[in-house]
Amino acid sequence: MLASLLIVFREVFEAGLIVGIVMAVTSGVAGRGLWIAGGVAAGVLGACLVALFTGGLSELFGGSGQEVFNAGILSFAVIMLTWHNVWMARHGRELAAELQAAGEAVVAGSKSLLALAIVVAIAVLREGSEVVLFLYGVAAAQGGASWGMVAGGFIGLILGSLVCLLTYLGLITIPARYLFGVTSTLIAFLAAGLAAQAISFLQQADILTALDETVWDTSWILSDSSYLGRALHTLIGYVDQPTAMQLIVYAATLTVIAALMKLFSTPAVQRPRTA
Amino acid sequence: MIWHNLPNDRLRIGATVFAAALLALSAGTRVRADDAVSLSLVLKNHQFDPAEVHAPPGKQIAIHVKNLNDIVSEFESSDLHFEKIVPVGSEITVYVHPLQPGRYNFYDDFHHATQGYLVVP
Numbered sequence: 216m217l218a219s220l221l222i223v224f225r226e227v228f229e230a231g232l233i234v235g236i237v238m239a240v241t242s243g244v245a246g247r248g249l250w251i252a253g254g255v256a257a258g259v260l261g262a263c264l265v266a267l268f269t270g271g272l273s274e275l276f277g278g279s280g281q282e283v284f285n286a287g288i289l290s291f292a293v294i295m296l297t298w299h300n301v302w303m304a305r306h307g308r309e310l311a312a313e314l315q316a317a318g319e320a321v322v323a324g325s326k327s328l329l330a331l332a333i334v335v336a337i338a339v340l341r342e343g344s345e346v347v348l349f350l351y352g353v354a355a356a357q358g359g360a361s362w363g364m365v366a367g368g369f370i371g372l373i374l375g376s377l378v379c380l381l382t383y384l385g386l387i388t389i390p391a392r393y394l395f396g397v398t399s400t401l402i403a404f405l406a407a408g409l410a411a412q413a414i415s416f417l418q419q420a421d422i423l424t425a426l427d428e429t430v431w432d433t434s435w436i437l438s439d440s441s442y443l444g445r446a447l448h449t450l451i452g453y454v455d456q457p458t459a460m461q462l463i464v465y466a467a468t469l470t471v472i473a474a475l476m477k478l479f480s481t482p483a484v485q486r487p488r489t490a
Numbered sequence: 491m492i493w494h495n496l497p498n499d500r501l502r503i504g505a506t507v508f509a510a511a512l513l514a515l516s517a518g519t520r521v522r523a524d525d526a527v528s529l530s531l532v533l534k535n536h537q538f539d540p541a542e543v544h545a546p547p548g549k550q551i552a553i554h555v556k557n558l559n560d561i562v563s564e565f566e567s568s569d570l571h572f573e574k575i576v577p578v579g580s581e582i583t584v585y586v587h588p589l590q591p592g593r594y595n596f597y598d599d600f601h602h603a604t605q606g607y608l609v610v611p
Binding site: 218222269270273274278281282345348349351352353355356415418419420421424427428429438439440454456458 | 526550552560561562563564568571572573574575577580582583584585586587588599600601602
């Protein structure tokens with residue numbers, strides 16, 4: 216039961232951090248609960264499908280199917296997160312003003328909610344597929360799910376969801392006027408971390424091997440497999456032994472997001488000069 | 491909506507940067523390394539066979555794992571930074587970049603009692 220609990224908890228915990236951030240980012244926006252729930256449901260469905268087709272998927276691309284798939288969906292999530300930040304840079308000022316004036320939920324562009332719902336779906340799919348594979352594997356091997364395994368998995372799910380809730384509650388205590396800046400920063404670092412993770416998969420599959428030397432080793436300070444390390448890994452992409460390529464892609468992602476946000480942001484209103 | 495508000499030179503700069511980035515990344519790709527050290531493991535009775543493997547320092551390593559258990563496993567290592575599902579009856583390969591001397595741990599993430607070590611002298 217404990218093994219089942221820990222495995223499920225670890226995966227749900229990582230997805231939970233991302234879902235919690237998305238919930239906080241969209242706080243106050245009408246209809247966002249439905250979009251996020253939809254993202255989670257799509258992710259769960261996707262996880263079951265991926266688990267079902269793992270055998271076939273694994274053999275694609277000369278045996279690198281899993282890595283190509285993971286790198287692909289992570290990259291897509293990076294694009295969605297970038298889109299969201301750019302969209303908010305464009306429209307965020309109007310939204311914030313409306314929120315303060317009207318004091319009630321504003322209907323945000325559905326495109327931005329869709330982008331975040333996709334990110335939620337990808338996060339749930341990534342972590343969820345491992346949970347499904349594990350639980351199904353154990354159930355099949357023992358000739359049926361034992362109560363211990365089911366209970367452990369269920370508790371792991373509850374605890375992981377608690378992480379999601381705590382992340383959300385923690386973030387929404389931030390005053391509204393700072394929230395945009397904080398969440399945009401969080402999303403940028405989340406995207407950079409996912410991009411570096413995508414690189415890691417490509418390196419693992421020998422598809423991208425340039426600059427694969429380890430630049431530094433901070434595993435003695437914080438191992439990225441500890442719980443705190445995993446949390447930082449998900450939130451900002453912390454890796455205790457980053458390769459040069461990972462660092463470059465990480466920095467490049469942050470730079471591109473910042474540049475695009477600047478490029479597309481609404482210019483400040485020019486005050487008329489008095490003579 | 492955004493596009494026709496955008497002055498053309500900004501778009502050109504953005505597109506150029508993006509294309510350059512893609513080009514730079516693609517320069518790093520290459521076909522399977524032929525001079526990688528090849529190691530083979532088998533997962534049987536929830537154990538790695540062999541439980542300890544060796545590789546020389548400074549050479550890329552290809553680790554092949556065949557799953558002869560009756561249950562799917564996840565071949566993973568925190569030390570070596572890889573994770574890959576090994577379907578029942580299948581063989582998968584993970585590539586590890588050249589290593590410094592050391593003793594690196596790997597395991598089956600779905601069955602933590604299953605542990606192994608890669609020793610680089």
